Amino acid sequence: MTETLMSETSESKTGRAADAVVRQLSAKIQSGEYSDGAPLPPERLLMEEFGISRTVVREAVQSLSKQGLLEARPRHRPIVRKPGYDAALxxxxxxxxxxxxxxxxxxxxxxxxxxxxxxxxxxxxxxxxxxxxxxxxxxxxxxxxxxxxxxxxxxxxxxxxxxxxxxxxxxxxxxxxxxxxxxxxxxxxxxxxxxxxxxxxxxxxxxxxxxxxxxxxxxxxxxxxxxxxxxxxxxxxxxxxxx
Amino acid sequence: MTETLMSETSESKTGRAADAVVRQLSAKIQSGEYSDGAPLPPERLLMEEFGISRTVVREAVQSLSKQGLLEARPRHRPIVRKPGYDAALxxxxxxxxxxxxxxxxxxxxxxxxxxxxxxxxxxxxxxxxxxxxxxxxxxxxxxxxxxxxxxxxxxxxxxxxxxxxxxxxxxxxxxxxxxxxxxxxxxxxxxxxxxxxxxxxxxxxxxxxxxxxxxxxxxxxxxxxxxxxxxxxxxxxxxxxxx
DNA sequence: TCTTTTAATTTGGTCATACCAAAAGAAAGA
DNA sequence: TCTTTCTTTTGGTATGACCAAATTAAAAGA
CATH class of the missing domain: 1.20.120.530 (GntR ligand-binding domain-like)
Incomplete structure (x- = not known):
């Protein structure tokens, strides 16, 4: 059962819904639920899975890709990546x-x-x-x-x-x-x-x-x-x- | 005269309009046109200045803030920052x-x-x-x-x-x-x-x-x-x- | 006149919807 | 089986709207 993000993060008023999504997604990546090398689910799916708008989904995806957990080429589905030390640098x-x-x-x-x-x-x-x-x-x-x-x-x-x-x-x-x-x-x-x-x-x-x-x-x-x-x-x- | 971004960047088809805006904004930050410590102009102003939608403005702002050129607290105007070595780390x-x-x-x-x-x-x-x-x-x-x-x-x-x-x-x-x-x-x-x-x-x-x-x-x-x-x-x- | 309150306005965060063009997938043909 | 078309899916962008927090302007009080 996927819950809406509010249920486990009590920060619905920090003004950054994307942060919660980022945490949940990065957890799923680290736990291997989204396996390395596989494409992330489509944005429209994520938005209903997390109960958020596409705006927020995209913001979260961008954030994760800057962190190196996603490899996002334009117009392509983001690829899940467990970042190594290169990514950090x-x-x-x-x-x-x-x-x-x-x-x-x-x-x-x-x-x-x-x-x-x-x-x-x-x-x-x-x-x-x-x-x-x-x-x-x-x-x-x-x-x-x-x-x-x-x-x-x-x-x-x-x-x-x-x-x-x-x-x-x-x-x-x-x-x-x-x-x-x-x-x-x-x-x-x-x-x-x-x-x-x-x-x-x-x-x-x-x-x-x-x-x-x-x-x-x-x-x-x-x-x-x-x-x-x-x-x-x-x-x-x-x-x-x-x- | 501020031109629309297409005029000086020939990459209108890369699928990332935000990148062009990021470049222009970071140039303006480095050149001091947006002085350090000052708030960035409101999103609605930037969108007409660059001839883009707010979607793209926000994406660019987020990108710049991840790069350390903007300090973006939620619900506040982003503050222009010339990043130092700390920011890099x-x-x-x-x-x-x-x-x-x-x-x-x-x-x-x-x-x-x-x-x-x-x-x-x-x-x-x-x-x-x-x-x-x-x-x-x-x-x-x-x-x-x-x-x-x-x-x-x-x-x-x-x-x-x-x-x-x-x-x-x-x-x-x-x-x-x-x-x-x-x-x-x-x-x-x-x-x-x-x-x-x-x-x-x-x-x-x-x-x-x-x-x-x-x-x-x-x-x-x-x-x-x-x-x-x-x-x-x-x-x-x-x-x-x-x- | 200057501080303190209060009201009005601005502005960032989010949502819903729509459209286009590029990818990805399916179907038809060689 | 391998190309070549043709749908369908999906990411990128644009609009417009709404809310709540921030900011600013105005009003009230000292």
């Missing part, structure tokens, strides 16, 4: 895009990346397992093989860095890497791709790898820091220091 | 709250906090200025003075950690600290407050401070890591290891 995307326009925004973001990634290489140097090192090695080789092909180099570059985020086996971190790549892409992808720089970057990757291999956190950190600060200089050369 | 809040319910969610989040905070103390040990150290010292003293008052101890504890996030002068980091505190509050605030534990935690803070003071990143890191892992053990004792 991508929820920030729109806000972040505004912050990046402010002066110093990109720098602030990039500095946090340095902070995190430095921590990651130190961790890698201390705790990386045999498989982690093997993966880094092959990523490094792929990176080396792509020095002449800037597009491919960019890809292997990202892959190498991504591995650093994989080592702690914490699913938040790969999501964070993806977020960094996405947010900084507008800057990064517009930079001129020069094979000479590719070589520099490969050398940096090599030094980082060696630091990890030698289990030397300090040298790994120093190599990574130099690498990222070099990258930042390039960004400044391209966009000026006032971004 | 709090945009994740609803998603994160779901993730924290999943098994291991809290642990994953807490581990990233350890990662970040370790990086911060290392940085502090290397780069903290005279004023930073003075601030840490007085926060430490306040913490010591509050050992008997668990509520106050909790506050000064947070304040001490917050200072670590202030040292790099990167506005993202204080926002991150606030987010950690908010997200982990459900766990943390429910833990029993024992003066004995307060003493342990103060000792840990002292060790961290000494590490920073002695400019010894490694000992500072070790002290912080022990401190946070101790905290995690407490959480596990309270909630079981399966959270």
């Amino acid at each position: 991508s929820a920030m995307e729109s806000v972040v895009s505004h912050l990046l326009n402010d002066s110093g925004g990109v720098k602030n973001l990039f500095d946090t990346r340095i902070l995190v990634e430095v921590a990651l290489v130190r961790l890698a140097a201390q705790k990386a397992g045999r498989e982690d090192i093997a993966a880094l090695k092959s990523a490094l080789d792929a990176n080396h093989a792509a020095i002449e092909d800037s597009e491919e180099f960019y890809r292997t570059d990202r892959a190498f860095h991504a591995l650093l985020y994989d080592i702690p086996r914490n699913p938040v971190l790969p999501a964070l890497h993806k977020a960094y790549v996405t947010w900084l892409a507008p800057q990064w992808s517009q930079m001129p791709r020069l094979p000479a720089r590719n070589r520099d970057n490969y050398d940096a990757h090599l030094k980082i790898f060696n630091g990890i291999l030698m289990r030397d956190p300090d040298s790994a950190e120093e190599a990574l820091r130099a690498h990222l600060e070099y990258a930042w200089e390039q960004v400044c050369e391209t966009f000026g220091s006032d971004i | 709090s945009a994740m809040e609803s998603v994160v709250s779901h993730l924290l319910n999943d098994s291991g969610g809290v642990k994953n989040l807490f581990d990233t906090r350890i990662l970040v905070e370790v990086a911060l103390v290392r940085l502090a040990a290397q780069k903290a200025g005279r004023e930073d150290i003075a601030a840490l010292k007085s926060a430490l003293d306040a913490n010591h003075a509050a050992i008997e008052d668990s509520e106050e101890f909790y506050r000064t504890d947070r304040a001490f950690h917050a200072l670590l996030y202030d040292i790099p002068r990167n506005p993202v980091l204080p926002a991150l600290h606030k987010a950690y505190v908010t997200w982990l509050a459900p766990q943390w605030s429910q833990m029993p407050r024992l003066p004995a534990r307060n003493r342990d935690n103060y000792d840990a803070h002292l060790k961290i401070f000494n590490g920073i003071l002695m400019r010894d990143p490694d000992s500072a890191e070790e002290a912080l890591r022990a401190h946070l892992e101790y905290a995690w053990e407490q959480v596990c004792e309270t909630f079981g290891s399966d959270i």
Whole structure:
């Protein structure tokens, strides 16, 4: 028996009927009553199920989709999604895009990346397992093989860095890497791709790898820091220091 | 002259008129045409200004408020807000709250906090200025003075950690600290407050401070890591290891 | 004249209805 | 069985109406 929303939420006067619906729907999603990947029931059905108007249904659906529990393409039925850590990060995307326009925004973001990634290489140097090192090695080789092909180099570059985020086996971190790549892409992808720089970057990757291999956190950190600060200089050369 | 939205956006068939309005409104907010802190014009005015129905206006407003560009209390006019880094983090809040319910969610989040905070103390040990150290010292003293008052101890504890996030002068980091505190509050605030534990935690803070003071990143890191892992053990004792 | 009440007006929240165009599903044809 | 039409369903948008809370204007009182 589906009740009308008033029965279990005593907030009929808060001015936000949609909130109650949001709670009930998200509960049904988490409990699996609406299974992951399946389309949400049509709006007209939901409105009679909850005893509300379509206005409120749509508001609730929009809210849930912003929360990542629904994947709503225009003109399509919303798809039920149990959000992962990526969804959490991508929820920030729109806000972040505004912050990046402010002066110093990109720098602030990039500095946090340095902070995190430095921590990651130190961790890698201390705790990386045999498989982690093997993966880094092959990523490094792929990176080396792509020095002449800037597009491919960019890809292997990202892959190498991504591995650093994989080592702690914490699913938040790969999501964070993806977020960094996405947010900084507008800057990064517009930079001129020069094979000479590719070589520099490969050398940096090599030094980082060696630091990890030698289990030397300090040298790994120093190599990574130099690498990222070099990258930042390039960004400044391209966009000026006032971004 | 305000044009109807069709004139400058060629996406009248994407099925999302609200998106265009969102863009225009957010542009007006960023440009300061709608000044920060002022209420947005009434919906009925916006609908004629953009040549759209109230349906779409409301959808756009809701979207902007989820993005943090508007602060919308029910039944009140939305207030224009230029979002800061806090807004970005709090945009994740609803998603994160779901993730924290999943098994291991809290642990994953807490581990990233350890990662970040370790990086911060290392940085502090290397780069903290005279004023930073003075601030840490007085926060430490306040913490010591509050050992008997668990509520106050909790506050000064947070304040001490917050200072670590202030040292790099990167506005993202204080926002991150606030987010950690908010997200982990459900766990943390429910833990029993024992003066004995307060003493342990103060000792840990002292060790961290000494590490920073002695400019010894490694000992500072070790002290912080022990401190946070101790905290995690407490959480596990309270909630079981399966959270 | 200035505060306090009170009445009038504005404005956000919700509902009901209608229409269109895009999707999805069903039926007919190759 | 696989396309190709043709219905039906369903999301996007527009109108218009109503209510209750907020806001503002007006009136009353100090």
